[in-house]
Amino acid sequence: MSNYYRLHPLVILKKSISWSLSLSLILILDILRNPNDKSNWLLSISIFGILIAIAVIFNTYRWLTFKYTINSTSLSVKSGIFLKREQIIPFSRIQSFHQETWFLFRPFKVVKLTVETASSGNKVESVILEVVPQSTYDLLERLRLGEKDSLNSDIKSLDQHSNSKSQYSVSLNDIIVFSLVDFDIISWILGLIAISYHFTGFINKYLDPFLNKVIARGLLIITSLIIIVAVFAILGSIIKNIFKYYKFKVYRESNHIVIERGFFTRTTLSIPIERVQAVRTKGSLLQVLLNIKTVELLLASGKKSENKEDTSDTTFFLFPIINNRLLSKKLAQILPEFAEIIAQTEPLRFPCPPHYFLFSRFCFLSLSLLIPLFFWNSNWNFFLGIAILLFTLLSVVHALWKTKSQAITQYKQELLVVKIVHFFTLTEYLCPLNKIQAVSISTTPFLYHQQLGHITFSLKTGEFTLQINLKYLSWSICENIKKSCAPKIKNYTLKK
Numbered sequence: 342m343s344n345y346y347r348l349h350p351l352v353i354l355k356k357s358i359s360w361s362l363s364l365s366l367i368l369i370l371d372i373l374r375n376p377n378d379k380s381n382w383l384l385s386i387s388i389f390g391i392l393i394a395i396a397v398i399f400n401t402y403r404w405l406t407f408k409y410t411i412n413s414t415s416l417s418v419k420s421g422i423f424l425k426r427e428q429i430i431p432f433s434r435i436q437s438f439h440q441e442t443w444f445l446f447r448p449f450k451v452v453k454l455t456v457e458t459a460s461s462g463n464k465v466e467s468v469i470l471e472v473v474p475q476s477t478y479d480l481l482e483r484l485r486l487g488e489k490d491s492l493n494s495d496i497k498s499l500d501q502h503s504n505s506k507s508q509y510s511v512s513l514n515d516i517i518v519f520s521l522v523d524f525d526i527i528s529w530i531l532g533l534i535a536i537s538y539h540f541t542g543f544i545n546k547y548l549d550p551f552l553n554k555v556i557a558r559g560l561l562i563i564t565s566l567i568i569i570v571a572v573f574a575i576l577g578s579i580i581k582n583i584f585k586y587y588k589f590k591v592y593r594e595s596n597h598i599v600i601e602r603g604f605f606t607r608t609t610l611s612i613p614i615e616r617v618q619a620v621r622t623k624g625s626l627l628q629v630l631l632n633i634k635t636v637e638l639l640l641a642s643g644k645k646s647e648n649k650e651d652t653s654d655t656t657f658f659l660f661p662i663i664n665n666r667l668l669s670k671k672l673a674q675i676l677p678e679f680a681e682i683i684a685q686t687e688p689l690r691f692p693c694p695p696h697y698f699l700f701s702r703f704c705f706l707s708l709s710l711l712i713p714l715f716f717w718n719s720n721w722n723f724f725l726g727i728a729i730l731l732f733t734l735l736s737v738v739h740a741l742w743k744t745k746s747q748a749i750t751q752y753k754q755e756l757l758v759v760k761i762v763h764f765f766t767l768t769e770y771l772c773p774l775n776k777i778q779a780v781s782i783s784t785t786p787f788l789y790h791q792q793l794g795h796i797t798f799s800l801k802t803g804e805f806t807l808q809i810n811l812k813y814l815s816w817s818i819c820e821n822i823k824k825s826c827a828p829k830i831k832n833y834t835l836k837k
Contacts, residue, residue, distance in 0.1 A: 345408035345419065349451045352472035353400045355443065360396040364389055409470060411480060416456065418468055428468060432485050434458050436616070437597060440478050442607040450475045482611070508674045511589035511661055519586075519635070519662040520579040522627045586661055593675050598638070600657060612657065616640045618800050619807075620659070620676065620771040622668070629767055634668060636660040639802045679756060679771055686753040691822055693747045696813040699793075700744040704736035739765055747811060751825055759798065759809050770809055774826055776800060782819045792816045 368389045375381050409418045416435070418428045439455040446452075454470040454477065470477070511519075587604035598617075600610040619639040628634060636659045663671060673680035710729050714722045743762040750758040757777070759770045778801050784794035796819050800807040814822075 345410045345417075347408055348404060348470065349449070349472040349474065350404065351446060351449060351451060353397065353404050355446075355472060356400040356403070357393070357397050360400075361393055364392050364396075409473075411477070411484070413484065416468075416481065418470075430456065430458055430468065435481075435485050436613050437611040438478060438482055438485070439611060440475075440609040441603075444605040444607070446472070447607070452478055454478050454481070456481070478609075508593060509591040509660060509663070509671050511586055513583070515662050516582050516586050516589075517579055518631075518633070520582045521575065522625060522631065522633070522662075582661075586658075589658075589661060591659060591675060593677075598659070598675060600659075610657065612638065612640065614676075614678070617676075618776045618802055619773070620672070620679065622769045622771075624767045626765050632665045633662055634660075634665055635662060636668070636672070639800065639807065641801060641803070682752050682756045686756075689751040689825065691749045691751070691814075691818050693749060693811065693814060693818075695744040695747075696793075697741060697744055699813045701737050701740035704733060704740055707733045707736065744813070749811060749822065751822075754825075757798070757826070759811065761809065761811065772798065772800065772809075777826070778806065780823060780826065782823065784816070788813070794819050796822060 368385055371385045372382055403420075406422050407418075407420045409416065411417075414431060416430045416432070418430070420426050436457045439457070440452040441455075442452045451472050452475055454473050456468040456470070458467065584604045586602050588601065590601045592599050594611075596614045598612045598614065600608075600612065602608055602610075617638055618641055621637045621639055622634050623637065624634045638657045638659050640657065659675065660668070660671065669680070707729055711726060714726055739762070742765075746760055746762045746767060748758075748760040752758070755774055757770075757772045757774055759772065761768055761770075777798050779799040781797040781799070782794055783797070788794060792815055793813050794816050795810060795812045796814060797811075798809040800809070
């Protein structure tokens with residue numbers, strides 16, 4: 342009979358702290374509702390204490406009734422007293438393991454372990470061992486890789502894995518550069534602006550006179566305020582990325598890609614190669630000028646946990662920031678399957694001639710907004726006109742860059758490389774043909790007479806479908822792409 346083990350007792354502390362943080366927010370809001378009523382304070386704190394006690398009792402019950410055991414072929418999990426449940430997970434059904442280490446628990450060498458299992462349909466089910474010793478993760482990983490003698494081996498000898506296999510790592514300097522060129526800075530600035538709208542009463546009461554004085558003193562002070570907001574946004578982006586990508590490491594282990602990252606919560610993600618739907622490289626205009634890129638993995642559906650952890654993502658950074666000269670070498674180390682196909686195969690390039698007028702024709706519609714300005718007497722006419730002209734100019738530049746960069750290349754009957762521009766970001770997809778769900782060819786009456794059309798490739802990423810669009814290709818090129826990809830892709834739609 343197998344020996345069953347309980348989770349580490351620290352799970353009671355961890356879950357109780359999590360509950361306490363949620364309940365404390367309710368307590369603070371209740372006290373602020375009537376801060377002068379001391380009897381209300383006492384009642385709220387008493388209820389808070391009772392709820393915390395209930396949380397500790399409930400989490401202790403969960404700890405006592407949750408057990409697991411490991412043998413040479415499977416992982417077994419039992420839970421419950423009155424309603425008992427047992428899950429037996431053969432190692433052949435396990436797709437990957439993910440581990441997370443809370444910074445307070447690092448001295449105790451315990452981790453949170455997520456076991457992803459294959460299931461019917463497109464979803465992947467998971468089992469979570471909330472707090473277990475690090476040795477449990479090491480043992481399960483070796484058993485999954487087929488090392489059956491691991492049960493009798495010394496688990497402590499397994500610590501050599503990640504350090505010796507690190508094939509790509511991110512320095513602190515790389516994280517800072519990534520934060521500066523990442524578009525998250527814009528989201529931070531927009532977030533600061535959005536926060537101000539939630540305090541309109543405060544703004545109307547206190548800030549209006551202040552803003553009038555600022556405007557009266559001149560543009561210099563306004564510019565200084567904008568710079569301060571931008572600096573705070575940049576610092577926020579840098580701090581967020583340091584917490585997320587601290588000591589970021591990637592290495593290949595058998596048929597899995599292992600990613601280690603995180604400051605307060607150290608996360609180890611093990612991603613099966615079969616879950617990789619495509620590799621996406623991205624470079625904003627600034628990144629292109631600096632000759633750096635960001636590389637992402639697009640994945641099939643992963644676990645969906647109640648805690649909404651990172652392992653539920655369907656997009657992971659493989660290389661958050663990497664020099665363009667090192668990209669091919671590092672990608673070959675992590676994904677040698679793609680590198681071998683590209684190196685050993687003569688590429689088949691489909692011509693994508695630029696159509697400058699077709700791509701930019703709708704950009705000039707924004708100029709029609711200038712017409713009402715001639716009939717609207719306002720001091721803002723000049724500034725609005727400049728803004729419309731700048732928007733039109735940016736739209737035209739984006740359209741011209743888009744038509745110039747569009748490209749598609751096929752390697753053998755296995756790999757498709759598609760390059761497009763989307764929102765001033767140069768994006769390149771490396772898609773195995775057997776991962777593409779469908780191809781759609783469409784046209785319009787205007788384009789039909791010119792024998793032009795659009796082609797769309799559909800990829801399944803999680804619960805959503807990613808569409809890659811190539812526009813204004815000649816109809817014969819669309820048909821050639823269809824015929825060339827036909828042995829691997831069966832689902833085609835044709836719209837005229």
